[in-house]
Structure formats: structure tokens, C-alpha cells
Amino acid sequence: MSIVKETHASDRPKAVVIGVGPEQGLGAGLSRRFAAEGRHVVIAGRTEAKIERVRESIVEAGGSASTVVMDVTNEADVIRLFDVAMQADEHGGSADLIAYNAGNNQPLDLRTMEADVFESFWRLNCFGGFLVGREAARRFVPLGRGSILFSGATGALRGLPNFAHFASSKAGLRMLxxxxxxxxxxxxxHVAHVVIDGGIDGERVHTRFTEHVERKGLDGLLDIDAIADAFWSLHRQHRSAWTHELDLRPFKEAF
Known part of the structure; x- marks a missing residue:
């Protein structure tokens, strides 16, 4: 993806993407999409090597990005991230776009699940969203503008067997x-929740669920760039016609 940069960095709002992992993942795709619109992107994630590679790919394409290593379930880390994002500097002005993409999922038997495992899913999928949402509201309300976009999932709408821990945490994020x-x-x-109803065509599903990828066939998984387009479109909506919840799924996905 080619990057279009604005002339004056000081006039350019920043965008923040939280929960960035591998290059072929949604967090990286969102970062590239926002950079393509001329934004300086603050890339936040737990693994320095992964987020640094995403930053390098954006810079190599002519864009602007920086990284913050953080844990979204740590209040001090979230505050520190916003201190960076809201500070006008050589990269641009304060942020007006936040995408919360942190999350985890795997099937688990409720009968053998340890309490701390259940809590860990809630902390990442829901509590982290609260910390980010609260801090974004604190910083954006005085400005009277800003978009806070949450990555949702099928589990936010219905709980499936072996996914009670995931569904309850994602439903909590949706209610937040x-x-x-x-x-x-x-x-x-503008607060919006994006229900991603299906597998994402990225590194995770290709390495963990190869049979699922083969079974879905051509365009049976959600294209990362297409999802990122939807996020950017939400941010660009006129306030007289805001979308709060948007559901995305492949054309052949049952629902």
C-alpha cells in the first residue's frame, strides 16, 4: 500500500492502534491504512519486535509511525500511551482516532478452566477496553471530537460451546x-463497535487453523485491508449520520 503524507506534520492528527501483532494481522492493517491517509500512527503492542517491524514497513512505504510497548491491562501503561499520543510534536498534533484491537481467543472447557484463565481473557478483551476508552474520553471530551473504535467479534453477540470465557468478555466490551x-x-x-463475524485472513488463522482456511475457500475469510477500510470509513462519517455498530463478514459466512 502506498503512503500519502501531508505537507505539514504539525497540522496532522495522530492515530493510535492498540493491540498490534504480526505484519499479517488486523492491528498492522489498521496501522497501514491510517498511515496511508497521512496520519502519524502510534503503534502499541506487547511485543517490541513485532510492532517495530510494522513501523518499519510503514516508514519503508513513505509513511510516519512510532511504537509504544505496553500492556493494555496495566493502567499506568495506558495513561503513558495517551500522554505520548496527545502531545503535539514533530510527528503531528494530538490524536483524534483510537482503534482498540487487543484480544485473544481459544476454545476451553469450562469445567476444567482455572479462575485466573477466565479472568485473563476478561482483562484483555474487556477491562483493557475500559482503560483505553476511559482515557480516550478524558482526553477527547475537552476537544469536542475524536473517534474511539473497538474491534468486536461473533462472541459479542452469541456464546458458543467452549467459548464462555471469550463470549462473556467480548459481550462486556460491546456493552462498554x-x-x-x-x-x-x-x-x-464517535464511539463505534465493529463485529468481525468470521475468520480474518491473517497469520494467526493460517498458522493455527489451516483446515479452516481450506474449507472456507476463496474470499471465505475477511480481508484485512477491507476491514481497515471500514474502520477508516467510520472515522470519516459526518456526525449527523454516525454508525455505532457495524458487522462485517465474508459473503459466504452463515449468520
Missing amino acids: AQSMAREFGPLGL
Whole structure:
């Protein structure tokens, strides 16, 4: 993807993507998409090597990006991230776009699940969203503008066998987004929840679920760039016609 840069960095708002992992992942795709629109992108994730590679790929394409190693379940880390994102500097002005993409998923038997395992899924899939959403609201409300976009999942709408830990945490994130949208929409903040209903055509599914990829066939998985287009479109919506919840799925996905 080619990058288009704006002339004056000081006039350019930043974008923040939280939960960035491998190059062939949604977090990286969102980072590239926002950079393609001329944004300086603050790339946040737990693994320095992974987020640095995403930053390098953006810079190699002519874009602008920096990295912050952080844990979204750590309050101090989230505050530190926003201190960086909201500070006008040589890269651009304060951020007005936040994408929360952190999450984890795997099937587990509820009968043998340890309590700390259940809690760990909730902390990443829901509690981290609260920390990020709260901090974004604190910083954006005085500005009267800003987009806070959450990556959702099928589990936010219905719980499947062996996914009670995942579904309950993603449903919690969805309710957080709904409440935030009602509380902060009238104050100028666009809060949206994107239900990603299907497998994402990235590194994770290709390495862990090869049979699933083969079974789905051509365009049976969600294209990362297409998802990123939808996120950018949400940010660009006029406030007289905001979308709060958007569901995305492959054309052949049952629902």
C-alpha cells in the first residue's frame, strides 16, 4: 500500500492502534491504512519486535509511525500511551482516532478452566477496553471530537460451546462501547463497535487453523485491508449520520 503524507506534520492528527501483532494481522492493517491517509500512527503492542517491524514497513512505504510497548491491562501503561499520543510534536498534533484491537481467543472447557484463565481473557478483551476508552474520553471530551473504535467479534453477540470465557468478555466490551456511545456521542465523540463475524485472513488463522482456511475457500475469510477500510470509513462519517455498530463478514459466512 502506498503512503500519502501531508505537507505539514504539525497540522496532522495522530492515530493510535492498540493491540498490534504480526505484519499479517488486523492491528498492522489498521496501522497501514491510517498511515496511508497521512496520519502519524502510534503503534502499541506487547511485543517490541513485532510492532517495530510494522513501523518499519510503514516508514519503508513513505509513511510516519512510532511504537509504544505496553500492556493494555496495566493502567499506568495506558495513561503513558495517551500522554505520548496527545502531545503535539514533530510527528503531528494530538490524536483524534483510537482503534482498540487487543484480544485473544481459544476454545476451553469450562469445567476444567482455572479462575485466573477466565479472568485473563476478561482483562484483555474487556477491562483493557475500559482503560483505553476511559482515557480516550478524558482526553477527547475537552476537544469536542475524536473517534474511539473497538474491534468486536461473533462472541459479542452469541456464546458458543467452549467459548464462555471469550463470549462473556467480548459481550462486556460491546456493552462498554454502547454505554460510551450514549454518554459521549452528544459531546462530540464517535464511539463505534465493529463485529468481525468470521475468520480474518491473517497469520494467526493460517498458522493455527489451516483446515479452516481450506474449507472456507476463496474470499471465505475477511480481508484485512477491507476491514481497515471500514474502520477508516467510520472515522470519516459526518456526525449527523454516525454508525455505532457495524458487522462485517465474508459473503459466504452463515449468520
